Amino acid sequence: MQGRSLSEVASNRFVSKAELNVNFGGMRTDQCGPLTAATAILDTLNSKLPKNFNSSTVIETSTMTSLKRSVNTDPLSSNLSSKVYVRSTKSGKVQKIVREVYLRQDIPCSSRLCSNCLASAPRSAAGVVSPFVLSDRPAGTKAYPQGHYLVPDTNALLNAMDLFEQGSAFFDVIILQTVLEELRNRSLPLYNRLIGLTKSQEKRFYVFFNEFRLETYVNREQDESINDRNDRAVRRAVKWYNDHLGQTKSKSIPVTVMLSDDRGNLEKAKQENVPGIRLRDYVSGLKDAERLLDMIAESQERVTSKEKKTEFFYPEYFSLSKMMTGVKSGMLHQGMFNVSPYNYLEGSIKVPAFPKPLIILGRDNINRSVDGDVVVVEVLPQDQWKAPSTKIIEEEAITKNENADNDEGAVDVVTEKERRALQEEVKKTQGQTTEGRPQPTAKVVGVIKRNWRQYVGHVDPSSVSQTARQGRKQESVFLIPMDKKIPKIRIRTRQAGELLGNRILVTIDSWDRESRHPVGHFVRSLGELETKAAETEALLLEYDVQYRPFPKTVLDCLPKEGHDWKVPASTDDPGWKDREDLRGLLICSIDPVGCQDIDDALHAKPLPNGNYEVGVHIADVSHFVKPANAMDMEASIRGTTVYLVDKRIDMLPMLLGTDLCSLKPYVERYAFSVLWELSPSADIVDVRFTKSVIKSREAFSYEQAQLRIDDASQQDDLTNGMRTLLMLSKKLKQKRMDAGALSLSSPEVKVQMESETSDPIDVKTKELLDTNSLVEEFMLLANISVARKIYEVFPQTAILRRHGAPPKTNFDELANQLKVKRGLELRFDSSKALADSLDACVAEGEPFFNTLVRIMATRCMMSAEYFCAGTQSFPEFRHYGLASEIYTHFTSPIRRYADLVAHRQLAAAIGYEAMHPAVRARGRLEAVCKNINVRHRNAQLAGRASVAYYVGQSLKGRVAEEDAFVMRIFSNGFVVLVPRFGIEGLIRLRDLAEPEPESVFDAEEYVLRLSGSYETSVELFQKVRVRIRDVKDEATGKRGAKMELVRAV
């Protein structure tokens, strides 16, 4: 005992036993209170003793030192406090956490007016004080002419983050630590946005650590709620700022003002003489107040109206604990909620427990979920199971004339119209095909995580009253999002008249039980509908593409020489270290016309032994983009370059992408080369990888290359090399096909632009030449070779790409359709079988039928994804579509981040450079994979949406009659694909004739027979003639390609 200190004994015991955080061991000996402390405690003890206690049991003051720290009596403890809370971990542990808070007095106020703080502010290791943020002459308002600093409370930030991001107001804002922490607990996305704001130079947001500053720290009082305590902390900090700045010798001292929406808090502030103002009142005093007022979230205004209403539209959500228990025990299921693109009242959710997605039908079962939310569902009893819908139900059409202001008055959540729409559907669930068989249905009982983002849309003109078009009255209007899966959003605005006909950006604030539609608020206007700028920005926002210019920190990472950068002439230069000199090889690149970011180049030459040396040379981006610097971070966030019809949003700055990295012809460039020795039958004899310096002899377009190969008069070595490549690529392709690679299809078109105005003039389907396939085959070969190599060296961290085998059930419907309609059999037990049976799917005289089937088959597939080798077992690595057991992306580092990572890993694998920790850490790599998977998909979708938009624009003012094929049949309409434009269109029966023709839908035969006002029958895969025209729907203000049936062919 003598040898060990008390605390040692105690801490060993407690910590080892309960694994909990016992601060006993960390107690400082000098903090053990002196005698006075002990006496004081015992005095209080004695005073509490009951009178009759003295006879037998005496508690008396001894000379023992108390172990207890007493804040009140210990003079040393004024700068010491503690925070106690309960932490529940994921594994179910519940811990009491005690955090000690050491209070200091050198945390600066960061106002440029204050010289005291500047003198005492802590310095960095280099002896530099971080510059003060708050302006010495902050802007004034009518109420605060001498200038003011703002201190928002948590609710102000929650309700009006968009306001704080404005460029016209809200400067010199003090963000209190109390507020920041509270915000993080309430909303992580908002917290991240706020952090972004504090980093911006011009907004002058300063995070003041009030919880660590002695003067602004407040102890929680007995029976005080955490909220009240935090409010008090905010008031204390505001008061301190005012007192503190009052001591400066400045002539005009700015007021520090608390911004709050909490009435109680404001009242208390008034009593305590702390300047405070309601957020709304403050904004009203600003310039441009009306626009700004619209940005305050809806929710807090409703508090008053809430009281009078007790009617709820939607069932209440389960408590979180109830949901978690249910999910764990298998009673409830968790998954991501997806809305059907054809029927806004039908959603589906994929859960592990069921092979097919669960169907969620109707407004009250969907229960306020929005597409993309992570929800918990309960499976409904079997007698309520239904078949997926065979009917198109569009929100716009059904809820067209609802009044946004009267939303609350309605009696029932499901309107009569909606009920009728669903009713007809239920009648038809008796069918026996896979399509008609009832499937498990479910209802949403709670939301785990909202994945609400900002939505682009336009105001529904029918919801705007006439008075509002002129006046300035605030009123509720509906916003119709661009994304059909998102429900209408109700927003309150004073500028309804101006917003009409504009693309606007909104966010959803809440969706309460008593509101039929989600409630949101206006963020900003992107400009008029159908202007190119507004539509392009809308598209980028909708697909979350980062399109802002590169920040300065990123540009600082570029080589100083700029465009003058050259491969060093001297081979002794460090840049040449371990690089092979391949400048002598006859290398060329083949790309689409006008390609500036040339990722890859090739060469081939015969070897003396009859084999061929083939090289694929990829731009050495990793030489310029070093791991974990600002440029690398930016690229990893962007993930990919996004190609729109008229615009390219780069992953890397232009200088690199189109110049220094790009393997331009006639100049020397750094490259990363894959060199094979291939036998004449295209078997790999040997492969090696090296960093190199190359000099491309020519940059061909696919067409040019094709012409040159076909031109027998060209017999130079370069052309012959290309012929060799073509010969080998055909053999490689054959091998792949034999192994079961799929050749899938998606409708690809190219929009031709007028060069001057870049207005679209024509649409063409992309042509595929042999040279396309030449490049593709060698890129695949390089990717596979690299994948093998990095997996061999880094079995845990190699970044790979997989394509899962699709679940068999995905093909059920297509197989049945082919069987019923064409008597064709689709086999899908392996990719080889699928490839063969797809080849067999031909219709005489109709070459496009095969493509159509391929397009439909592609939609049954899983999407390929990047992953980290350690997260999957080897059989799962397989790339289904390419029929390769391992695959990665290596060949486009300029435009894909995954390739850049693969480059770094390969460089480490061949011993060229050491592995950077960022490329080695599996956790980080997994996060990168997750991000680039999302970005990749978004980029594809954005690209397609862009094409679709321009196709629509190219039709503007024209009427085109084209062939089309029926892809899908509903009971009240059908979907056709127009190969010429690569667009799909919906033809509703009600548009065919007036009145709506009567229809009989035969779900088993996939035939829709029409009678009455329009006599015809439409069946699946049928070729029809449609008239396409560009129509602007006056009601919704939306322009789109509208199709009309001319005749069935």
Added chain:
Amino acid sequence: MASTSQHLLLSPAELAYLHSTLSLTPPLRPDGRTATQFRPLTAETGILPGTNGSARVCFADGTEAVVGVKAEVEKTANTSITSEQDQASRQPKQRRRKQQAKDQEAAKAEEEEDEAEDGDAERRSEDEWLELSVEIPGYRDDDSGTVFLSTMLSEALLADGELTKKLWINRRFHWKLYLDIILISPPLSYPLPLLSLTTHLALLSTRLPRLKSEGDEDPMFDDDWASSQFIYSRASRPSTNTSRPPITLLVMAVGENVIFDPSKEELAVADCALAVSVGESEVESEAETDDAAMDVDAAAAATAEVKARTTLRLLSVRTIDPPSRLTAPGVPNAVNAAAWGQQGGGGGSSAAPVAAKETTGLRAAETGSVEGVWKAPRGGSKIAIISTIVEKILQKGGVAEEVLEGLDGVELA
């Protein structure tokens, strides 16, 4: 026993003197206390901020103990017990009870228990929910003395099942309580009462996070520590005492005298020493307290007394082997060679009779008692003494009540 308190260096004559003064009516204690008076102590709670509850108690003789209580959420084993399995799991308990009580009574108890459970939403509890460890400096934790101490302490806490019942969260989860009891001074006297009082205080100050979830859901708790709840709720205190944790008192008897909280010197001459555990429960009906008395795993008889509001009940009585049994006996002058001249008559007598006298004297020293000569006590405790002790403890305004009242006055932090 011997191993957990240090050996006393008292001569047989000193022991004999002490014994005789303690046998007086009223007893005369070396430190001047009355028979029921406790040594002065200082106490405080909440000294370990990271624990759910903690306390420190110092006796004036310099012994000092710290107790920390930590709680963890634990999944209750076999949550889906059918009623039959349930019966089976209760079998051992019932069997034990049957040994003590007559068959009918056991059956009656069983019935009642079933009823109680149905009414109480099946709040069952297990002894494993409490884990207790005792550390005495200088002794291994598997030392028999340490083990005995921890057994006695946990026996008292578990005997009436009140404590573990409080740890019930729902049918699937419970709190597991870890009690770390540390004597931080050398064991100057037998530490049982000190440890028990400290444990009592620590439990009084123990708080658990407030439950937010309902029913049999996975438990979720309020993350605000200020809203946590005492396991021994103090809502209506001190006017109406609800239940409080049990305490164990050390009592010794010298002759007919009953002496509470003996010091180590006093223990050295005890005829018998007992550890008596007393619990308290909320007001219950007479019948049930009778049944509770049946539960007692005690070596001695038990009684229960119903008080106006709360019930003090005897949980256990354990005999403790006092160090007095290991003391060396004194030697009567009759056989003392050093006192030769005083006892023997003629100086010139032969050696043989002297030898005979010596043997009779030795025998007398071992068997009969000689006034003023120390002799280690033998035999068990007398029934009459035990019942006196129990009565003194449990009676209204008795020692147990007083101690509890006293500890109640300690401010909870």
